Amino acid sequence: xxxxxxxxxxxxxxxxxxxxxxxxxxxxxxxxxxxxxxxxxxxxxxxxxxxxxxxxxxxxxxxxxxxxxxxxxxxxxxxxxxxxxxxxxxxxxxxxxxxxxxxxxxxxxxxxxxxxxxxxxxxxxxxxxxxxxxxxxxxxxxxxxxxxxxxxxxxxxxxxxxxxxxxxxxxxxxxxxxxxxxxxxxxxxxxxxxxxxxxxxxxxxxxxxxxxxxxxxxxxxxxxxxxxxxxxxxxxxxxxxxxxxxxxxxxxxxxxxxxxxxxx
Amino acid sequence: xxxxxxxxxxxxxxxxxxxxxxxxxxxxxxxxxxxxxxxxxxxxxxxxxxxxxxxxxxxxxxxxxxxxxxxxxxxxxxxxxxxxxxxxxxxxxxxxxxxxxxxxxxxxxxxxxxxxxxxxxxxxxxxxxxxxxxxxxxxxxxxxxxxxxxxxxxxxxxxxxxxxxxxxxxxxxxxxxxxxxxxxxxxxxxxxxxxxxxxxxxxxxxxxxxxxxxxxxxxxxxxxxxxxxxxxxxxxxxxxxxxxxxxxxxxxxxxxxxxxxxxxxxxxxxxxxxxxxxxxxxxxxx
Amino acid sequence: xxxxxxxxxxxxxxxxxxxxxxxxxxxxxxxxxxxxxxxxxxxxxxxxxxxxxxxxxxxxxxxxxxxxxxxxxxxxxxxxxxxxxxxxxxxxxxxxxxxxxxxxxxxxxxxxxxxxxxxxxxxxxxxxxxxxxxxxxxxxxxxxxxxxxxxxxxxxxxxxxxxxxxxxxxxxxxxxxxxxxxxxxxxxxxxxxxxxxxxxxxxxxxxxxxxxxxxxxxxxxxxxxxxxxxxxxxxxxxxxxxxxxxxxxxxxxxxxxxxxxxxxxxxxxxxxxxxxxxxxxxxxxx
Numbered sequence: 001x002x003x004x005x006x007x008x009x010x011x012x013x014x015x016x017x018x019x020x021x022x023x024x025x026x027x028x029x030x031x032x033x034x035x036x037x038x039x040x041x042x043x044x045x046x047x048x049x050x051x052x053x054x055x056x057x058x059x060x061x062x063x064x065x066x067x068x069x070x071x072x073x074x075x076x077x078x079x080x081x082x083x084x085x086x087x088x089x090x091x092x093x094x095x096x097x098x099x100x101x102x103x104x105x106x107x108x109x110x111x112x113x114x115x116x117x118x119x120x121x122x123x124x125x126x127x128x129x130x131x132x133x134x135x136x137x138x139x140x141x142x143x144x145x146x147x148x149x150x151x152x153x154x155x156x157x158x159x160x161x162x163x164x165x166x167x168x169x170x171x172x173x174x175x176x177x178x179x180x181x182x183x184x185x186x187x188x189x190x191x192x193x194x195x196x197x198x199x200x201x202x203x204x205x206x207x208x209x210x211x212x213x214x215x216x217x218x219x220x221x222x223x224x225x226x227x228x229x230x231x232x233x234x235x236x237x238x239x240x241x242x243x244x245x246x247x248x249x250x251x252x253x254x255x256x257x258x259x260x261x262x263x264x
Numbered sequence: 265x266x267x268x269x270x271x272x273x274x275x276x277x278x279x280x281x282x283x284x285x286x287x288x289x290x291x292x293x294x295x296x297x298x299x300x301x302x303x304x305x306x307x308x309x310x311x312x313x314x315x316x317x318x319x320x321x322x323x324x325x326x327x328x329x330x331x332x333x334x335x336x337x338x339x340x341x342x343x344x345x346x347x348x349x350x351x352x353x354x355x356x357x358x359x360x361x362x363x364x365x366x367x368x369x370x371x372x373x374x375x376x377x378x379x380x381x382x383x384x385x386x387x388x389x390x391x392x393x394x395x396x397x398x399x400x401x402x403x404x405x406x407x408x409x410x411x412x413x414x415x416x417x418x419x420x421x422x423x424x425x426x427x428x429x430x431x432x433x434x435x436x437x438x439x440x441x442x443x444x445x446x447x448x449x450x451x452x453x454x455x456x457x458x459x460x461x462x463x464x465x466x467x468x469x470x471x472x473x474x475x476x477x478x479x480x481x482x483x484x485x486x487x488x489x490x491x492x493x494x495x496x497x498x499x500x501x502x503x504x505x506x507x508x509x510x511x512x513x514x515x516x517x518x519x520x521x522x523x524x525x526x527x528x529x530x531x532x533x534x535x536x537x538x539x540x541x542x543x544x545x546x547x548x549x550x
Numbered sequence: 551x552x553x554x555x556x557x558x559x560x561x562x563x564x565x566x567x568x569x570x571x572x573x574x575x576x577x578x579x580x581x582x583x584x585x586x587x588x589x590x591x592x593x594x595x596x597x598x599x600x601x602x603x604x605x606x607x608x609x610x611x612x613x614x615x616x617x618x619x620x621x622x623x624x625x626x627x628x629x630x631x632x633x634x635x636x637x638x639x640x641x642x643x644x645x646x647x648x649x650x651x652x653x654x655x656x657x658x659x660x661x662x663x664x665x666x667x668x669x670x671x672x673x674x675x676x677x678x679x680x681x682x683x684x685x686x687x688x689x690x691x692x693x694x695x696x697x698x699x700x701x702x703x704x705x706x707x708x709x710x711x712x713x714x715x716x717x718x719x720x721x722x723x724x725x726x727x728x729x730x731x732x733x734x735x736x737x738x739x740x741x742x743x744x745x746x747x748x749x750x751x752x753x754x755x756x757x758x759x760x761x762x763x764x765x766x767x768x769x770x771x772x773x774x775x776x777x778x779x780x781x782x783x784x785x786x787x788x789x790x791x792x793x794x795x796x797x798x799x800x801x802x803x804x805x806x807x808x809x810x811x812x813x814x815x816x817x818x819x820x821x822x823x824x825x826x827x828x829x830x831x832x833x834x835x836x
Binding site: 129 | 326368383384391408
């Protein structure tokens, strides 16, 4: 579920303005919690389903991307199933009594959690790190007058995202080198395992500093001098599809509120 | 192909006059008494052992560092005049060893645009330059790829494209192939050959003799001083001296030297064909 | 027989199912005390292969044994890591301790060697790589020069007194002086009885040091034989993107011009010997 899992494609979601995508994703994750009945849940999932179909991400990739968090979803389901005792008992499994209340709460919590993860995954799959940094910069730009360094933050984010795969590879390399010398990263209690990390952290930090120094020299060499006087090739401009997405989310929100208040 | 900037200037592309430099006031000088010219369109190789001051020299050329004394002039602009800082850096592009530490963004075309964006050019101009630069280095088909998926040689070519997009008239490469495999190094050599053929002034700092012998002139550094500047033939045919300077001896010269010590009379030359000729003659005379 | 690969195939977990496995049906036996060079294009499986030698990777199918110990056995692997030292590329990037002595002692400590012996192991290991314990032992590894740092890293691997040393591109990034020193070091270690396995892109280094050469291509064994035998197949090596020692190429060109040498030289010295004898024998005959 790392943000580095960008999947190159040309879908509606890929073409959306990243600022809109970021805001819609965050708001959607909040809107999910407005749903408190089956109908609401269906609407939430339907919205998500449409988004997935418009994302150009193959189902296989989505599923494998979610595998790590599947454990958490199942765990949530089971915990709620077992510990919530309300409504009518449905079935008894050994010492555990499953009730309708437990079942419905479990389903709700698990589904909401899943929707949250899928939304985040979709954002990662359809937004390159460049777009992500641009989107963040675009959203923070209005706050520059209040001293928020939008450009610098966006540059930091984009460089950090760029170096995550490099530093990950180096961490692996260092771990292998130390393992070859007999270091053991698997056995032992928390304390011994913690101590085992030092021979990996120190070289990794040295490496990160080396990269930082060399990269800043290269950036200076390419005439980088901060935001002043800098132009951008990509100018973010919302299109019809972005406004449709906002409208769809607004409708979802309205429908969920209506369901809650019994207007529907 | 990529054109040079400011072609109105008729003087040398690079000019050093009595340049001295050290990193800290209490350190030894890394470079002293450096004076040389590089003519426009020349291909110069700079060689020297580790610690001879090569990389410092490279950074002095594009203004990342300014001399403690003496002057460095690039395309007519003096590097220590703050008015010309960015002019100089755009004029003399510098490519470093490690491609990973020069690529700023994750997508190829976005990274190549980084330099022109810093120069404040219009988006239309930037787009045109990015395509031009990527086509020149043969990476246009990879314009939308993630940099992490490319090989070392490909990434280094993207770096060169990023520099070319600033339309320099001088290209300085500091050991560009040091971290690449032989195939990657060949790709870089091909690109710099093509650029040179199109009129670019090329300065290559290298430890690899097969790159240095391709230059018009070779400059040898030792402990911060210029030991000699001459044609590859002049510089590389003195094996004893090369060794004492911590340099590799080119293959034909090694062979000739070994043969001479065994009593076979052959010339010390970089020209392998000439060496073969001489050996054949020796082997057929009675 | 120290190391044996029996029908080893390996596919990285992330790629299982779709892409080509990294190693395909590799059979290999490395004899005691031999110097084996491993060559192959980038991506041919060289790094994957050497990581199987000390159990960092375990075969998907097939078996790897070291001194008869099957590496699948986890407790046995520790013993193997004492006997087989693995030096990765740019080993100086793994240094971490406060002092050189601490870093070199890391391996012996981690592998549970008797505490009383460790200081002597450190002193001896440093000596073997040409460093003086009294001079550098108490210093921070990061204060040293690049070449010294690399030697400290190698000392760290030698400190467990392995019988086999495996190195991945040990010359990477070294200048000519450094390369010469590294060749000498490897030669000396080999003459002291170590079995050495060296992955390299540089055919000259392999020709100068190795007894046998393993050629990998797309994860499979393309060829394995004596150094002179493998390097006599110029066309086949060229076809799979590999080079040939320059001395061998030069000898082939001489042969094409009628000067046939009575040996297949791989190094400059051997070439010069062969040419000199061809020249004098001609003179004698005449």
